Structure formats: C-alpha cells, structure tokens
Amino acid sequence: MNNLLQTGQRLGRTWGPLLGIAIVAIALLVVAPAVLSPFRLNNLGKYVCWAIAGVGIGLAWGRGGMLVMGQGVFFGLGGYAMAMHLKLEAAMATGGPDAIPDFMVLYGDGTMPGWWEPFRSGPFTLFAILVLPAIAATILGFAIFKRRVKGAYFAILTQALAVAFATLLVATIKQTGGFNGLNQFTQFFGYNLYDPVNKRMIYSIAAVLLIVCLVVVWQLYRSRFGELLVATRDAEERVRFLGHDPANIKLVAFVVAAVMASIGGAMFAPITGIISPSDVDATASIFLIAGVALGGRSLLLGPAIGALAVGFGRTFLSESFPDQWTYFLGLLFIVVILFFPSGLGSSWSQLTSRLRTKEVAR
Amino acid sequence: MDAFTTPLLAGTATGALLLIAALGLALTFGQMGVINMAHGEFLMAGAYTTFLTQQVVTNTDLSILVALPAAFVVAGSLGLLLEVSIISWMYRRPLDTLLVTVGVSLLLQQLAKDIFGAQGDPVQTPGWLDGNIDVFGYHWPYRQMFTILLAIAALVGLGLLLKYTAYGRQIRATVQNRDLAETMGVSTRTVDRVTFFVGSGLAGVGGVAVSLISGTNPNLGTTYIISAFLVVVAGGLGQLKGTVIAAFAVGIVTAFFTDWFNSSMAQVFTFALVVIFLQLRPQGLFTVRTRGLA
Numbered sequence: 001m002n003n004l005l006q007t008g009q010r011l012g013r014t015w016g017p018l019l020g021i022a023i024v025a026i027a028l029l030v031v032a033p034a035v036l037s038p039f040r041l042n043n044l045g046k047y048v049c050w051a052i053a054g055v056g057i058g059l060a061w062g063r064g065g066m067l068v069m070g071q072g073v074f075f076g077l078g079g080y081a082m083a084m085h086l087k088l089e090a091a092m093a094t095g096g097p098d099a100i101p102d103f104m105v106l107y108g109d110g111t112m113p114g115w116w117e118p119f120r121s122g123p124f125t126l127f128a129i130l131v132l133p134a135i136a137a138t139i140l141g142f143a144i145f146k147r148r149v150k151g152a153y154f155a156i157l158t159q160a161l162a163v164a165f166a167t168l169l170v171a172t173i174k175q176t177g178g179f180n181g182l183n184q185f186t187q188f189f190g191y192n193l194y195d196p197v198n199k200r201m202i203y204s205i206a207a208v209l210l211i212v213c214l215v216v217v218w219q220l221y222r223s224r225f226g227e228l229l230v231a232t233r234d235a236e237e238r239v240r241f242l243g244h245d246p247a248n249i250k251l252v253a254f255v256v257a258a259v260m261a262s263i264g265g266a267m268f269a270p271i272t273g274i275i276s277p278s279d280v281d282a283t284a285s286i287f288l289i290a291g292v293a294l295g296g297r298s299l300l301l302g303p304a305i306g307a308l309a310v311g312f313g314r315t316f317l318s319e320s321f322p323d324q325w326t327y328f329l330g331l332l333f334i335v336v337i338l339f340f341p342s343g344l345g346s347s348w349s350q351l352t353s354r355l356r357t358k359e360v361a362r
Numbered sequence: 363m364d365a366f367t368t369p370l371l372a373g374t375a376t377g378a379l380l381l382i383a384a385l386g387l388a389l390t391f392g393q394m395g396v397i398n399m400a401h402g403e404f405l406m407a408g409a410y411t412t413f414l415t416q417q418v419v420t421n422t423d424l425s426i427l428v429a430l431p432a433a434f435v436v437a438g439s440l441g442l443l444l445e446v447s448i449i450s451w452m453y454r455r456p457l458d459t460l461l462v463t464v465g466v467s468l469l470l471q472q473l474a475k476d477i478f479g480a481q482g483d484p485v486q487t488p489g490w491l492d493g494n495i496d497v498f499g500y501h502w503p504y505r506q507m508f509t510i511l512l513a514i515a516a517l518v519g520l521g522l523l524l525k526y527t528a529y530g531r532q533i534r535a536t537v538q539n540r541d542l543a544e545t546m547g548v549s550t551r552t553v554d555r556v557t558f559f560v561g562s563g564l565a566g567v568g569g570v571a572v573s574l575i576s577g578t579n580p581n582l583g584t585t586y587i588i589s590a591f592l593v594v595v596a597g598g599l600g601q602l603k604g605t606v607i608a609a610f611a612v613g614i615v616t617a618f619f620t621d622w623f624n625s626s627m628a629q630v631f632t633f634a635l636v637v638i639f640l641q642l643r644p645q646g647l648f649t650v651r652t653r654g655l656a
Contacts, residue, residue: 147644156591164630171626326472333465
C-alpha cells in the first residue's frame with residue numbers, strides 16, 4: 001500500500017508537469033477559441049506572447065537567479081524582425097518586388113537602408129528571429145558572466161540596455177518608424193491579416209509556441225543542466241569549486257530566455273498589428289517581470305499563467321479604470337514581492353506542504 | 363575650442379547632477395545592499411518641492427534658497443517612509459528590494475501625474491542664476507555652475523558627516539562589518555534609517571538643480587535613475603571617490619557623444635562603455651577589499 005503511494009508520487013513528479021502543460025494546452029487551443037469572441041481571442045493571443053517571454057524569464061530569473069530586467073530588448077528584436085518582414089510584405093503586395101515601406105517615403109528620403117533588404121525573405125526573417133537575439137544575448141552574457149558581474153549589477157545593466165534600445169528606436173524614425181513603431185500590416189506570410197480565420201490561425205500558432213516553450217523548459221528543468229542551473233543560483237561558488245563554469249551555465253539560460261522573448265515578440269507584431277518602442281522599453285520589460293513574479297518565478301507553469309493573468313488584468317483594468325492601471329501594477333509589485341516572494345503558485349504548494357507536514361507530525 | 367569646451371562644461375554639470383543622485387544610491391546600496399529604484403522619484407519630489415516653494419515664496423531670488431532645505435526634508439522623509447514601511451521588512455533579500463521599489467516608483471510617478479498633471483510645470487530661474495559667463499566661446503549658464511557647486515557642497519557635507527560625526531563613524535562601521543558593528547553596540551537599524559534619510563534627501567537637493575534646468579515632470583526620475591545606477595556600478599561600492607570619478611566621467615563622456623552624434627546614440631555608447639569598463643574592473647573603480655568570495 002505504502003509502496004503504491006510512493007510509486008504514485010514518483011509518477012506524479014514525473015508526469016504531473018506534463019499534465020499541467022496538457023491542461024494549459026487544452027484551455028488555450030480548445031476551450032478559448034470555442035468560447036471567446038474574435039476580439040477577446042486576439043487579446044488572449046497578446047497575453048500568450050507575453051507568456052512566451054515570461055517562460056524564458058522564469059528560466060533565467062526563477063531557476064537561474066538572474067533578474068533580467070531588459071527582456072523587452074529581445075522581445076523587440078523578434079518583434080521588429082517580424083514587423084519589418086510584414087511591412088515589406090504589405091509594401092510588396094501593392095507596389096511590386098522593389099517597393100519600400102510607406103513611412104520611409106513619408107519621413108525619409110524614399111530609400112531603404114540595406115539591412116532591411118534580407119527581411120523581404122520569409123525564411124530569413126524566421127531565421128533572424130531565432131538567431132539575432134541568440135547572438136546579442138551571447139555577446140552580452142559572455143561579457144557579463146565571464147567577469148562575474150551578477151546580482152543587482154546584472155539587473156541594472158540589462159535595464160540600461162532596454163533604455164538604450166528604446167531610445168535608439170525612437171531616434172531612428174527613418175529606419176524603424178521611431179516613436180510610432182511599425183504598424184499597418186496587411187498580410188502574414190501570404191495570408192490576409194484582415195481575415196478572421198487567419199487571425200485565429202495566428203493565435204493558434206502563438207499558443208502552440210507557448211506550449212512548445214513550456215515543454216522545452218520542462219525538459220531543461222529535468223535535465224542535469226536544470227540541476228546545475230539551480231545549484232548555480234543557490235551557491236555559485238560551490239558549483240565553481242566542483243569544476244563547472246557557472247558563466248557557461250548562466251549563459252545558456254540567458255540565451256534560451258532571450259530566444260523565447262524574441263519568439264514572443266515575433267508573434268506579438270502580427271497579433272496586435274503594431275510594435276513600437278513602448279512595447280519593448282524598460283517599463284515593458286518590467287511589465288513582463290510582473291507576471292512571472294505573480295505566478296511564481298521558479299515554477300514550470302507559474303510564469304506563463306502569471307503573465308496571462310497580468311495581461312488579462314491590464315486589459316480589464318484599463319477598460320474599467322483607464323488611469324488607475326499604473327497604480328495596480330505598482331501595488332502588484334509591492335504586495336507580491338513583499339508577501340508572496342515566490343509567487344502565488346508557490347504559496348499554494350507551500351501551504352499544502354505545511355499541511356502535509358502537520359499531518360505527518362500528528 | 364568651442365567643440366571641446368561646450369561638451370566639457372555642459373558634461374561636467376550633468377556629471378555633477380549624476381553625482382548628487384548617485385551619492386544617495388551608493389550610500390544605501392553599499393551599506394544595506396538595497397537597490398532603490400524609487401530614488402529617481404525622490405529627485406522628482408525635490409523638483410516639485412521647488413515648484414511648490416515658488417508658489418508660496420513668490421520672490422524667486424529667495425525661493426530657491428528655501429527650496430533646498432525643503433527638498434532635502436521632503437525627499438528624505440519620503441525615503442524614511444519607504445524604509446520603515448517596506449524595505450525594513452526585506453533586508454534578508456536585497457535583490458527583491460529592486461522589484462518592490464520599482465513598484466513604488468510606478469506609484470509615485472502616477473501620483474505625480476494625478477496631482478500635478480502629465481505636462482510638468484516650469485520653474486522660474488532666480489535672477490542671480492539667470493545669465494552666463496563666457497568661457498572660451500561657450501556661454502556657460504550660471505545654472506550649470508550652480509549645479510556643480512551644489513554637488514561639491516553635497517559631497518563635502520557628506521564627507522564631513524561620514525568622517526567626523528558619530529553617525530558617520532557608525533555608518534562606516536556598518537558598511538564594513540554589520541555584525542561586528544552591532545556587537546559593538548551600534549544600532550544598525552537606526553543607522554540604516556539615517557542613511558536612507560540622508561541619501562534620499564540628497565536626491566531631493568539634486569531635484570532642485572534638475573528643476574532649474576528642465577522644470578518639473580512626472581517622468582523626471584526615469585531619465586536620471588539608470589545613468590545614476592550606471593555611475594554607482596562603474597564607481598564601485600563603499601568609497602565615495604569612485605562615485606565622484608564615475609559620475610563626472612559618465613557626464614562628460616555622454617556630453618561628448620551627444621556633441622558628436624546625438625543624444626540617443628550617446629546613451630547607447632555610454633552603456634557600451636560601461637559594459638566594456640566592467641570587463642576591465644568588474645567591481646568598479648574602487649572597492650573595499652574583503653577576504654570573502656565576491
């Protein structure tokens with residue numbers, strides 16, 4: 001009998017997370033499209049994009065202990081790469097293969113910078129969405145981790161990066177659309193963006209990508225790498241003394257998180273129809289963290305569910321009390337970090353484990 | 363000559379401003395490990411105090427002199443309130459203070475927006491600061507010189523406080539070894555509060571200088587906080603001289619980049635320079651040497 005219980009627990013530990021992911025998948029892919037209006041479903045798609053970035057933050061911050069306050073940069077790299085392609089697609093659909101985006105004629109001298117050219121190609125764009133943030137994160141991470149810059153220093157540097165990135169975008173109106181960002185896309189890899197069926201398809205792609213990211217992270221957490229990452233978070237020096245290089249371990253987590261943020265950003269552009277500096281700046285990066293902190297940074301599903309909840313809360317509160325949203329976000333940070341430092345999801349398991357200990361004690 | 367003196371002098375003034383902001387940050391970060399993201403909003407509080415003082419004391423020549431101590435007390439009290447109500451509960455997890463104070467910063471910004479409006483208000487420059495002096499072809503505004511004098515005064519004041527007063531000794535003892543200081547009878551909790559008050563108050567004084575240059579604005583804090591933190595990171599902890607050198611270096615370098623390219627490229631380049639600098643000196647310019655593993 002006791003043996004059976006232990007087997008059950010072991011099975012639960014192994015397959016429980018998969019069950020959780022399956023529930024999320026069913027909720028997002030089956031239930032939501034059935035019950036939500038197209039408008040609400042599109043909104044949910046936006047939250048899913050934030051959740052994809054959130055899963056990465058959970059990996060880097062929750063498991064790796066690196067407070068990444070500049071994920072907006074990578075979100076933006078993916079978002080802008082996708083948006084540039086969509087913008088070119090829209091231009092080419094009306095103006096032939098050499099057409100250039102409208103805003104360049106409006107604000108610029110009617111010529112397109114050379115680095116836009118490759119984004120005419122869809123496959124290249126997809127490639128860039130995955131590789132650009134990986135390269136950027138590798139260079140930055142290598143420079144930071146190898147010199148053992150960590151903790152608050154790391155957090156400040158990433159946030160400074162987000163500020164610099166957003167300022168750069170605002171200043172380059174001729175190349176990136178400046179403050180307005182990139183918008184008015186008409187098609188997505190040949191599919192008309194105004195067709196509700198296609199919008200639903202794009203939502204589904206985003207939801208599937210979120211599930212894929214969750215599975216990837218689940219496998220990472222189960223692996224030796226996952227163990228090492230947690231060990232590095234909790235006692236970096238010991239990991240070093242055991243012969244591992246914490247810099248490499250952190251670098252991998254940081255790069256994976258960056259790629260996930262980029263994927264989220266890449267889906268964000270077609271779903272919302274716009275990507276602008278305010279979607280990727282320091283405030284946006286902090287907003288991404290809010291969901292992760294709420295849901296439980298070191299859990300598997302916590303970051304994703306937290307990001308969805310905060311996204312929903314943002315829409316709900318902005319609709320009901322347009323001016324008060326910032327207060328709620330500020331209070332959310334204070335209350336969650338002060339009283340539920342490991343997130344609401346963890347508080348639940350802490351509560352149940354406390355009850356369980358009591359039972360054993362009895 | 364013009365292309366050289368203009369950024370140099372303007373940059374020195376920016377550096378002085380960064381120094382006032384960074385002094386408080388370096389103090390609280392170095393002593394308590396607390397990363398106060400709401401520090402920029404204390405700067406904002408100082409600026410709004412200047413604006414409010416001018417509504418009461420209509421003589422602009424006098425109002426700035428009234429505003430300086432008022433801003434110190436207002437911002438200092440805000441800091442003290444923050445310390446007592448929130449930060450004192452989370453000394454065991456310093457990295458989390460960063461996120462909590464981000465929340466406080468958002469609250470204060472929105473509060474300022476709701477009270478004073480999103481537009482920001484102009485601050486009258488007093489007559490004795492209105493004007494400029496010709497330095498090698500650059501019309502150096504008195505306001506910028508005033509900022510530099512203010513920074514020097516803040517630095518000297520803080521230096522004297524740390525070196526010669528009982529509180530200063532206790533602060534230094536707490537920074538060096540908190541447990542040992544406590545054993546010797548230093549009430550480190552009181553010391554923490556004093557440090558927070560002084561550090562935040564300095565930000566308020568910085569806010570007065572900011573308001574003279576750019577008026578008040580609810581988002582004023584966010585403009586300075588990141589640069590101020592970069593100064594703290596590059597300067598190293600535990601010693602004021604690192605902060606001083608880093609502040610002027612960041613201010614002047616940014617001014618030169620702004621002159622050569624534009625202000626947004628200057629931000630990007632300054633950030634890149636700080637990251638490169640940390641490759642050479644990961645602990646910043648100066649640091650207190652300890653035997654622990656860092």
